[in-house]
Amino acid sequence: MSNEHTVKSYEEELRYLIDSVIKMGSLTESQLVDSMDAVIKVDKDSIDKIIKSDDEINKFRSKIDTQIMTLLVKRAPMAIDLRETISSLKISQDLERIGDLSKSNAKKVKPLPLDLPEELLGNLKRLGDLVIKQLNDVLDSYVNKNYDKAKEVWEKDEQVDDLTYIAMESVIDFLSKDKKNLDFSTHLIFATKNLERAGDHITNIAESICFLIKGEYLKGSRPKGKVIQQ
């Protein structure tokens, strides 16, 4: 934002809202990192902590909703302030959904055996690392109001699709070798799919940031990678 508002408290309320979104984003990122770590290390002890952190994220979402409603009623924001307010609403919704997906992945650790093959986890880890980087980059573009970086994240979701495909293929391969792998393989397939969906929410956030900065939505459809048939 350029000049400050004539009404200082309005300025503070907007800054407070943006700060809340940044904090919620940082919490969501930590939760995603923890849940990925739990899956890859099959660390059953950390499940409860991750589930609990989702409550914190949900609390942020409610807090941001309240802040937005107050801003709309009190200030009737216009132009950049209106876009800032609406984007905060949309970004917080996407962050909350990413939190839900991380929680869901943490829950999937419980039935997993401790001796999962290396290559199976390797592909999943590559996907998880990319999704974490995407989230980190998109939050960075929000903090710095960097249009190009947000657009880059949006375009890079193609790679998330591709790695999802590879990770899915390796789980299906593993499953086809021995039907007794069915139970935990299903969990791994869902975990992979959850990461792909988290990637989609990250692209939504990137779109919101582009709209916030330029006042118009990204044109055209984003590049899509290989997708496993649903």
Add this chain to the structure above:
Amino acid sequence: MNEIKIKSKNLNVYYGEKQALFDVNLDLNEKEVTALIGPSGCGKSTFIRCINRMNDVIDICKVSGNIEIDGVEINDKNLDVVSLRERVGMVFQKPNPFPKSIYDNISYGPKIHGKGETKSELDEIVENSLKKAALWEEVKDRLDEPGTGLSGGQQQRLCIARAISVNPEVILMDEPCSALDPIATAKIEELIDELKKTYTIVIVTHSMAQAVRVSQKTGFFHLGKLIEVGKTEKIFKNPDNKMTQDYITGRFG
């Protein structure tokens, strides 16, 4: 987009030595509402007063440049100002009914413009004007009571009825709701929405929300210059000019 009804070209206005408008080029579309916004003293009222040559009554006021209505220059010295003001009605900030009955407030204009020669013709004009101004149902049983006895919102609608009684083409509104409560304001805004089907409306307002609600086009003035004009939605969501953004978001100064 509708056709252009009013076109100002390089319009300059001076009050003595002080220049109030600088090269204003602004097109106003027919049967649309155009809102003019900007800080006090920015020239928005001066601009609308040029459209019906109200500035003529100020001795020190000098106007240069052009204003055309339907392609006809209105600053022409030979133009009949009375007939111009019949075509371009005006509603002011403070409701200003004549100290006469509700009926006479409406019938006065048509009478002096030679419209409605018989009592029944005048009755019809009064009824239609009050109906168009959404006031008929509230006053039909007391048309002989003084207009000044109505509430503020009703008085403003009476003034709108008075303006439309001579069947104008353009209605200029200079902060028509600034003296009204929210309900009366809502009624006037609803009325503006209805009136735009028939008339070209220009409204000066200090309420950003009102500009968004009632207008299709918005012009932002600052220090006598038209800074930005465009579709209302664009101006309030994503203006091109930084000054416009600073003004509408309350960062001005």
